[in-house]
Each structure stands twice: as structure tokens, then as C-alpha cells.
Amino acid sequence: MNAFVETAPSPSRAVIPSPLVMGYEVVIGFETHAQLSTQSKIFSRAPIAFGAEPNTQACAVDLALPGTLPVMNKGAVERAIEFGLAVGSHIAPRSVFARKNYFYPDLPKGYQISQFEIPVVQGGEIVFFLGENKMAVRLVRAHLEEDAGKSLHEDFVGQTGIDLNRAGTPLLEIVTEPDMRSSAEAVAYAKELHKIVTWIGICDGNMQEGSFRCDANVSVRKPGQPFGTRREIKNLNSFKFMQQAIDYEVRWQIEQLEDGHAIQQATVLFNPDTGETRAMRTKEDAADYRYFPDPDLPPLVIGEDWIAKVRLGMDDLPRKVAERYVREFGLTEYDASALTQSKAVMIYFQSVIYARAVPVSPKLAANWIMGELSRRLNAQDITIEQSPVKPVQLADLILSINAGTISNNAAKQVFDAIWNGEGEDVDALIDAKGLKQMNDTGELEKIVDDVLAANPKNVEEYKAGNGKALNALVGQIMKGSKGKANPQQVNDLLRKKLD
Numbered sequence: 001m002n003a004f005v006e007t008a009p010s011p012s013r014a015v016i017p018s019p020l021v022m023g024y025e026v027v028i029g030f031e032t033h034a035q036l037s038t039q040s041k042i043f044s045r046a047p048i049a050f051g052a053e054p055n056t057q058a059c060a061v062d063l064a065l066p067g068t069l070p071v072m073n074k075g076a077v078e079r080a081i082e083f084g085l086a087v088g089s090h091i092a093p094r095s096v097f098a099r100k101n102y103f104y105p106d107l108p109k110g111y112q113i114s115q116f117e118i119p120v121v122q123g124g125e126i127v128f129f130l131g132e133n134k135m136a137v138r139l140v141r142a143h144l145e146e147d148a149g150k151s152l153h154e155d156f157v158g159q160t161g162i163d164l165n166r167a168g169t170p171l172l173e174i175v176t177e178p179d180m181r182s183s184a185e186a187v188a189y190a191k192e193l194h195k196i197v198t199w200i201g202i203c204d205g206n207m208q209e210g211s212f213r214c215d216a217n218v219s220v221r222k223p224g225q226p227f228g229t230r231r232e233i234k235n236l237n238s239f240k241f242m243q244q245a246i247d248y249e250v251r252w253q254i255e256q257l258e259d260g261h262a263i264q265q266a267t268v269l270f271n272p273d274t275g276e277t278r279a280m281r282t283k284e285d286a287a288d289y290r291y292f293p294d295p296d297l298p299p300l301v302i303g304e305d306w307i308a309k310v311r312l313g314m315d316d317l318p319r320k321v322a323e324r325y326v327r328e329f330g331l332t333e334y335d336a337s338a339l340t341q342s343k344a345v346m347i348y349f350q351s352v353i354y355a356r357a358v359p360v361s362p363k364l365a366a367n368w369i370m371g372e373l374s375r376r377l378n379a380q381d382i383t384i385e386q387s388p389v390k391p392v393q394l395a396d397l398i399l400s401i402n403a404g405t406i407s408n409n410a411a412k413q414v415f416d417a418i419w420n421g422e423g424e425d426v427d428a429l430i431d432a433k434g435l436k437q438m439n440d441t442g443e444l445e446k447i448v449d450d451v452l453a454a455n456p457k458n459v460e461e462y463k464a465g466n467g468k469a470l471n472a473l474v475g476q477i478m479k480g481s482k483g484k485a486n487p488q489q490v491n492d493l494l495r496k497k498l499d
Contacts, residue, residue, distance in 0.1 A: 041170060105162055107148045127319060128189060134333065149167040352392075
């Protein structure tokens with residue numbers, strides 16, 4: 001379903017000049033199919049389970065046997081309401097299901113039950129960060145529909161098999177305005193949408209299994225000109241491939257236009273092996289599908305009491321949690337957004353700052369989670385739930401830094417030791433590795449005096465206004481203390497003696 005209309009930018013959208021590619025502006029809109037997390041299908045009681053034997057999860061309704069009638073799944077409707085509430089949409093009090101007519105072997109009825117003129121979710125926006133720039137993409141709609149089956153080619157020589165296990169699986173198709181202007185912005189939007197649907201639990205977000213499938217509508221134009229002809233890249237199942245596919249498609253369209261060729265509206269597929277897109281078929285418009293209201297399904301009526309009940313059962317949304325972090329902890333919007341990228345990250349962060357009776361600095365906790373911890377997780381491609389460093393251990397590490405027990409560099413050594421399985425107790429590791437900072441003022445003062453006496457040239461240079469000479473003296477003192485001196489104490493004592 002396409003309903004792209006060029007309208008004024010959203011008030012929350014950052015006014016950032018669009019990046020140009022070879023003098024062209026890129027225009028991108030998204031259609032995303034989120035598989036809803038119900039136990040049964042949208043119009044039947046058949047179960048849903050990925051990887052089941054072909055055609056073992058399709059009942060008479062899914063097979064479109066004569067005399068069968070669809071019955072609406074209440075859970076699918078409630079998940080659509082949850083999404084609408086999460087993104088600030090209007091929930092239609094009355095929406096209608098339609099038949100989308102087309103022929104394909106894996107579509108048993110010869111039509112797909114979807115929504116056309118009156119979708120259940122209307123409007124709304126997705127707010128996210130691109131770097132440190134706050135962006136927003138407007139939504140046109142989100143509508144309920146059933147999935148089709150699957151054609152199998154690889155196991156058949158010269159033939160095609162049909163697996164109808166997916167037929168009737170509930171989908172929420174989420175359609176944006178053409179608000180994105182680069183592949184990086186498109187990926188940031190898709191990641192934020194993925195975060196929202198998994199956060200509120202309406203979709204498991206598994207892209208490899210097809211639970212979260214993105215189609216990117218891509219066109220290019222000269223700045224200020226009307227929209228160009230779009231081509232739709234279908235079924236992008238990873239964020240990496242998404243960016244590669246859009247970048248290739250943009251370059252291809254520009255080359256075509258520069259060579260004097262017109263762009264033909266089409267549906268294309270991305271080949272990760274070649275890094276190229278290729279046309280699959282000419283793109284259909286709404287008229288080609290001959291939509292009309294499904295006579296077997298009455299209008300879907302959603303009262304305010306139902307919406308209120310769904311709202312009452314929802315957890316705080318990521319943007320609300322992020323706003324609270326900014327307000328209560330003094331974090332930046334960017335940091336707060338990063339700490340709410342998933343419920344698991346949020347839980348880890350909150351577990352760190354509330355791990356002990358003594359509160360842990362939220363800013364320091366955020367720095368460690370977004371810095372050292374995130375770097376390690378990415379390097380080993382594991383989730384934060386799998387982190388060898390538990391929240392209480394990170395809390396103890398940060399408290400040890402604040403207490404002056406260890407330096408930041410020593411803390412990283414302790415972090416490494418815990419990560420590598422050398423121990424679990426922070427204090428025990430500090431003692432075992434001899435990392436405790438020197439807090440004996442008398443002992444430190446003797447080292448400072450010895451360094452000053454041994455480096456008269458640096459002392460004179462500092463007194464002559466050379467600030468770098470102080471760094472050289474600090475380095476000598478840290479060396480003399482075997483790295484155990486408190487850097488702040490060293491600086492304070494040095495300045496006191498030199499000034």
C-alpha cells in the first residue's frame with residue numbers, strides 16, 4: 001500500500017540540509033511488515049511456529065476450502081492498538097477489511113485480506129537520533145492484514161512446492177511518508193521502529209525468520225523538483241543489507257538519469273552476494289489490485305474503553321523512559337536514547353545505578369555501558385544479557401573509582417579480568433593485581449619531591465610558562481608510584497609546590 005504525499009515537515013523533525021549524491025536528492029519511504037506475536041493466525045485458530053514441517057500449520061480457513069469463513073483475532077487488533085498508542089497515532093473507531101486481488105500460487109483464496117481505505121492506525125511518527133541529530137519520520141498508516149504462503153524452489157527439480165504454514169499469519173504493515181533523505185537515515189528509522197515493536201512486545205523482530213521485513217521505496221530528484229519515479233526494494237532482512245541496497249539503487253537511478261534514460265516504476269530485489277538490485281516485476285498500483293470491502297468481515301469497531309484498557313496494560317515506552325532519564329539523571333537526549341535502545345539495555349543500566357545502597361552516578365554508568373561494555377559486546381557479537389560483567393560488578397567498579405580506590409586505567413584492567421573470567425569480586429581483583437591507588441599523602445609527597453629534585457629543567461620550563469612541562473613531571477610521578485598515585489592528588493600537590 002502506497003500513500004506518499006509531500007507535506008510540510010513534522011515540527012519535531014530536525015531542519016538539516018539534505019545530503020546530495022552527485023547533485024541529486026534521495027527520497028526514501030518505508031513499508032514494514034511486522035509479524036504480530038499472537039499464538040494463532042489472524043482469521044483462524046491455526047498455530048504459528050517458525051520452522052514447522054510444510055503445510056502442518058494450515059487449517060481449512062487458511063486453505064480457503066469452500067464454506068469456510070474468517071474470524072478476527074482479538075489479540076492481533078490489540079497489538080495494532082498498542083502500536084498506535086506507542087507512536088502517537090489516531091486509532092480508527094471504525095475500520096474496514098478489504099480484498100486485495102492478485103494471483104500467485106501461494107495465495108489460496110486468490111486474494112489477500114488487508115485494509116485499504118480505512119486502516120486501523122492512522123498517522124503518528126517515529127522519533128530517533130541520527131548521530132546526535134534528533135529526527136522524525138511521519139507515518140501514513142498501519143493496517144492489519146494476512147500473510148501469504150511461501151513458494152519453495154530449492155528442493156524441487158523443475159518444480160515449485162507450496163508451503164501454506166505462513167498463510168494467514170497476522171501482519172501489521174507500517175507505511176511512512178517519504179521523509180528520509182539518505183540510507184543512513186533510513187537504517188536509523190528502521191532500527192527505531194524495530195526497537196518500538198519489540199519493546200512493546202507486539203513482534204519478536206527476528207529479521208532472519210521474516211518477522212520484521214522492510215521494503216524501501218527509493219527515488220531521486222534534483223533539489224526542489226517533484227518526486228521522481230520510485231522503485232521498491234523488497235524484503236530487506238538486515239540493517240546492513242538495507243543500507244547497501246539503498247546505496248546501490250540510488251547510484252543506479254542517478255546513472256540511468258544521467259545517461260538520458262527514464263526510471264520505470266518496479267519492484268526490485270537485492271542480491272547480497274553481488275551487492276546489486278535487480279528488477280523482479282513492474283510495480284502495481286492500488287487500482288491493479290481491485291480492492292473492495294470483504295463481505296465476510298464486518299467493520300472493525302474499537303471503542304474508547306478498549307483503547308483505555310490496552311493503554312493501561314502497556315509499560316512505559318522508550319521515549320518516555322528516555323525523557324525521564326534526561327529529567328531525573330541529567331543525561332543528554334542522545335545518551336538517554338542509547339540507554340533505551342532495548343529493554344535489556346534499560347534493565348542493565350537501572351540495575352547498575354541501583355545495585356548498592358550507595359547510589360552509582362547515572363552519567364558514569366552510561367559512559368561505561370555505551371563505551372567499554374558496548375565495544376566488547378559488539379566485538380564478540382553478543383547481547384547485553386550475555387555480558388560476563390554483571391550490573392553489580394560494574395556498579396562496584398564505578399564506586400571504587402569514585403572512592404579514589406582505583407584509577408580509570410586500573411578500572412579497565414579489572415573490567416578485563418572479570419570479562420576474561422579471572423574473578424568476580426571487584427575488591428579481590430584490585431588487591432590481587434595491586435591496583436589500589438596510593439592515598440598516603442606523606443608517601444606521595446616524598447615521590448613528588450624526589451621527581452622535582454631530579455628534573456630541575458622541567459621545573460624551570462614550567463615556571464617559564466611551558467604547561468607541557470607539568471605533564472612530564474606528572475608522568476614521572478606516576479611512574480615512580482607504579483601507576484598507583486591518584487592523578488588528581490598528583491596535580492594538586494605538584495601545583496602547590498611549584499606555584
